[in-house]
Amino acid sequence: MDRQRTEKNEDASALERPTLKTLAFMTGLGVTTVSRALKDAPEIGAETRRRVQLVAKQIGYRPNRAGVRLRTGKTNVISLVLNTEQEIMSFVSDIIYGVTEVIADTPYHLIVTPYSRSQDPLDPVRYLVETGSADGVIISRTQPNDPRARYMLERGIPFATHGRTDMGLVHPYHDFDNYAFADEAVRCLAGRGRGRLALLTPPVGLTYHSHTVNGFVDALADVGASEVPFNTVSIDQSIDQIRMRTAQLMRRKDRPDGFVSSAAAATLALVAGIEDAGLKLGRDVDIVSKQSSDLLHLFRPELLIVNENFRLAGSELARAVLGWIGGEAPGSLQSLSKPGQVLAYPRSGG
Amino acid sequence: MDRQRTEKNEDASALERPTLKTLAFMTGLGVTTVSRALKDAPEIGAETRRRVQLVAKQIGYRPNRAGVRLRTGKTNVISLVLNTEQEIMSFVSDIIYGVTEVIADTPYHLIVTPYSRSQDPLDPVRYLVETGSADGVIISRTQPNDPRARYMLERGIPFATHGRTDMGLVHPYHDFDNYAFADEAVRCLAGRGRGRLALLTPPVGLTYHSHTVNGFVDALADVGASEVPFNTVSIDQSIDQIRMRTAQLMRRKDRPDGFVSSAAAATLALVAGIEDAGLKLGRDVDIVSKQSSDLLHLFRPELLIVNENFRLAGSELARAVLGWIGGEAPGSLQSLSKPGQVLAYPRSGG
DNA sequence: CCAATATACTGAAACGTTACAGATTGCCAT
DNA sequence: ATGGCAATCTGTAACGTTTCAGTATATTGG
Numbered sequence: 001m002d003r004q005r006t007e008k009n010e011d012a013s014a015l016e017r018p019t020l021k022t023l024a025f026m027t028g029l030g031v032t033t034v035s036r037a038l039k040d041a042p043e044i045g046a047e048t049r050r051r052v053q054l055v056a057k058q059i060g061y062r063p064n065r066a067g068v069r070l071r072t073g074k075t076n077v078i079s080l081v082l083n084t085e086q087e088i089m090s091f092v093s094d095i096i097y098g099v100t101e102v103i104a105d106t107p108y109h110l111i112v113t114p115y116s117r118s119q120d121p122l123d124p125v126r127y128l129v130e131t132g133s134a135d136g137v138i139i140s141r142t143q144p145n146d147p148r149a150r151y152m153l154e155r156g157i158p159f160a161t162h163g164r165t166d167m168g169l170v171h172p173y174h175d176f177d178n179y180a181f182a183d184e185a186v187r188c189l190a191g192r193g194r195g196r197l198a199l200l201t202p203p204v205g206l207t208y209h210s211h212t213v214n215g216f217v218d219a220l221a222d223v224g225a226s227e228v229p230f231n232t233v234s235i236d237q238s239i240d241q242i243r244m245r246t247a248q249l250m251r252r253k254d255r256p257d258g259f260v261s262s263a264a265a266a267t268l269a270l271v272a273g274i275e276d277a278g279l280k281l282g283r284d285v286d287i288v289s290k291q292s293s294d295l296l297h298l299f300r301p302e303l304l305i306v307n308e309n310f311r312l313a314g315s316e317l318a319r320a321v322l323g324w325i326g327g328e329a330p331g332s333l334q335s336l337s338k339p340g341q342v343l344a345y346p347r348s349g350g
Numbered sequence: 351m352d353r354q355r356t357e358k359n360e361d362a363s364a365l366e367r368p369t370l371k372t373l374a375f376m377t378g379l380g381v382t383t384v385s386r387a388l389k390d391a392p393e394i395g396a397e398t399r400r401r402v403q404l405v406a407k408q409i410g411y412r413p414n415r416a417g418v419r420l421r422t423g424k425t426n427v428i429s430l431v432l433n434t435e436q437e438i439m440s441f442v443s444d445i446i447y448g449v450t451e452v453i454a455d456t457p458y459h460l461i462v463t464p465y466s467r468s469q470d471p472l473d474p475v476r477y478l479v480e481t482g483s484a485d486g487v488i489i490s491r492t493q494p495n496d497p498r499a500r501y502m503l504e505r506g507i508p509f510a511t512h513g514r515t516d517m518g519l520v521h522p523y524h525d526f527d528n529y530a531f532a533d534e535a536v537r538c539l540a541g542r543g544r545g546r547l548a549l550l551t552p553p554v555g556l557t558y559h560s561h562t563v564n565g566f567v568d569a570l571a572d573v574g575a576s577e578v579p580f581n582t583v584s585i586d587q588s589i590d591q592i593r594m595r596t597a598q599l600m601r602r603k604d605r606p607d608g609f610v611s612s613a614a615a616a617t618l619a620l621v622a623g624i625e626d627a628g629l630k631l632g633r634d635v636d637i638v639s640k641q642s643s644d645l646l647h648l649f650r651p652e653l654l655i656v657n658e659n660f661r662l663a664g665s666e667l668a669r670a671v672l673g674w675i676g677g678e679a680p681g682s683l684q685s686l687s688k689p690g691q692v693l694a695y696p697r698s699g700g
Numbered sequence: 701c702c703a704a705t706a707t708a709c710t711g712a713a714a715c716g717t718t719a720c721a722g723a724t725t726g727c728c729a730t
Numbered sequence: 731a732t733g734g735c736a737a738t739c740t741g742t743a744a745c746g747t748t749t750c751a752g753t754a755t756a757t758t759g760g
Contacts, residue, residue: 110461
């Protein structure tokens with residue numbers, strides 16, 4: 001009588017997307033009860049709960065994300081923040097797949113938030129936090145003193161970094177052990193009689209730059225090899241830059257007889273530069289290179305290879321962020337991935 | 351008196367995120383007026399409009415996405431649907447960057463919706479449409495008769511396909527002219543005296559498979575070259591598969607003296623297989639390969655290369671989807687990217 | 701001076717959800 | 731019978747936005 005009984009769900013129930021109201025009408029319960037029944041609240045009778053959940057499944061009820069988000073502030077979104085110019089190619093696809101693998105059977109969506117070289121890396125993070133666009137954030141290109149990590153810690157938004165920081169602050173991360181990588185690489189080269197080694201470093205300023213450099217120089221000292229400085233380039237440079245600098249270096253008589261390279265694409269340039277100088281890989285010089293996709297051995301079988309799994313990184317980072325959101329201690333959500341053995345392909349004697 | 355005057359925005363205005371209510375309080379106007387002033391509605395006085403917009407900018411007002419989405423149904427989300435196993439690596443990163451480039455100064459966010467080999471490709475699309483999770487969708491791995499395109503057309507949700515369909519239905523797409531690519535490739539090989547050609551095809555079933563094959567066979571007929579069947583593999587196969595099959599093929603005496611390859615990674619395998627068989631690139635056989643990242647010439651300078659720009663594809667697809675959302679005619683949002691010239695690196699005489 | 705009309709603004713309702721503060725029922729101890 | 735209490739359910743309000751149906755004020759025409 002008092003309430004007008006043309007409530008839209010009575011007739012069009014099959015056409016419109018079902019809401020809690022639809023379920024309430026169908027079960028004869030109140031909207032509140034339905035809501036609580038669906039999330040297994042304790043004060044709902046066991047049979048009612050089962051009944052509601054059955055009907056919900058039958059008609060394919062899916063909570064409206066906007067409704068939940070507006071009411072609770074929970075976005076059910078994880079954001080992956082990427083540099084659109086300097087990120088390694090395979091890194092992007094693999095890490096995305098790693099992340100999606102983990103969030104696949106959760107209500108989470110993955111959004112990609114880009115920033116360009118010219119921008120302050122803090123910009124996208126600030127945007128995400130200020131607009132409340134994500135429940136958790138994943139960042140890469142982590143620096144020892146990382147303003148983004150500091151900012152998010154201050155604001156209390158869960159995040160995980162690809163690479164560690166060094167600020168005395170605790171937060172989730174996943175990292176590849178680049179110290180161990182460089183160490184192993186040097187020992188491998190030394191084992192092949194190489195004694196004058198150069199390092200093609202990660203981008204200066206990122207944490208894993210110093211990890212790699214430290215592993216390199218420590219191992220050099222330990223095996224009694226010497227370093228040939230190669231500081232004018234890093235894997236962030238263009239292929240042409242690296243190639244040119246390498247060729248320059250290799251034409252000097254104090255040239256290295258071994259390289260450690262931190263990225264596959266840079267290794268292509270390295271090899272090109274070496275060959276530009278008329279030298280031959282495997283004879284005049286050996287290279288140990290990291291790679292993330294399994295293609296480098298096709299390029300030159302003489303290359304010595306260590307694999308870094310970015311898909312795993314993506315999964316670990318996603319797990320870490322979800323863990324933090326779920327209330328786990330940030331300190332318990334840190335993982336370090338150890339490099340495997342250096343792989344030599346034809347196993348030909350040096 | 352009647353209304354309790356502790357409205358939260360009066361005191362904490364600087365702390366909480368500003369809403370229309372905050373703006374209304376600050377300007378002394380009603381919420382409705384503020385809302386309309388911000389979107390340049392005609393019935394708002396010019397001065398009021400300016401005043402509201404000024405205050406909004408000053409305090410950094412950003413509309414609450416959940417509020418808008420709940421009220422209007424507009425998500426301001428574009429979804430990129432990707433196969434997590436078969437997508438080309440550089441495709442993923444480049445297309446994402448292309449998309450983000452276009453949506454950067456719009457309110458749109460990009461979400462990545464994955465599906466795996468085992469899943470029906472329609473699943474993720476159905477999910478997006480049923481849950482209303484995106485205003486527009488971008489799909490790849492397009493088929494001549496594509497159920498996803500058909501489904502989205504039925505449901506009236508804007509989308510764009512990477513690659514064309516062939517269903518007599520009109521929708522936005524971006525495609526690379528693979529017919530022209532194969533045609534050019536064949537002519538280039540013929541120009542180098544190669545007369546027995548094999549094609550490493552795109553995945554069977556995708557539209558660009560037949561485009562490529564057609565371009566290939568038409569050009570073969572035209573230049574009077576013959577085809578060496580190589581149907582047991584496609585670029586979707588594993589590197590090892592392709593390498594093995596290629597080696598098998600190249601050990602036969604009716605082996606090809608030229609290849610056209612539809613993807614860079616596959617080309618690496620192709621070359622490896624050729625060399626496994628003891629043959630030499632440039633001498634015994636030439637290869638024209640597509641690539642999307644600029645690295646193939648470092649691999650073997652003898653490779654003949656045609657570039658396909660996935661970043662451009664991403665931008666075009668994003669533009670197309672946004673255009674459709676914005677009311678433009680789907681038929682006007684189709685673009686075809688022509689291959690550039692075949693690039694030969696050292697320009698050494700064959 | 702009145703009515704009609706244009707201009708500039710406003711409150712209430714609704715989108716779908718959850719939290720809060722009840723309301724109803726049955727049961728038990730007193 | 732009565733009060734107390736647990737178990738189970740419910741209505742209302744609120745999140746921030748836009749739309750609808752107005753209201754107030756000034757302006758115009760007669």
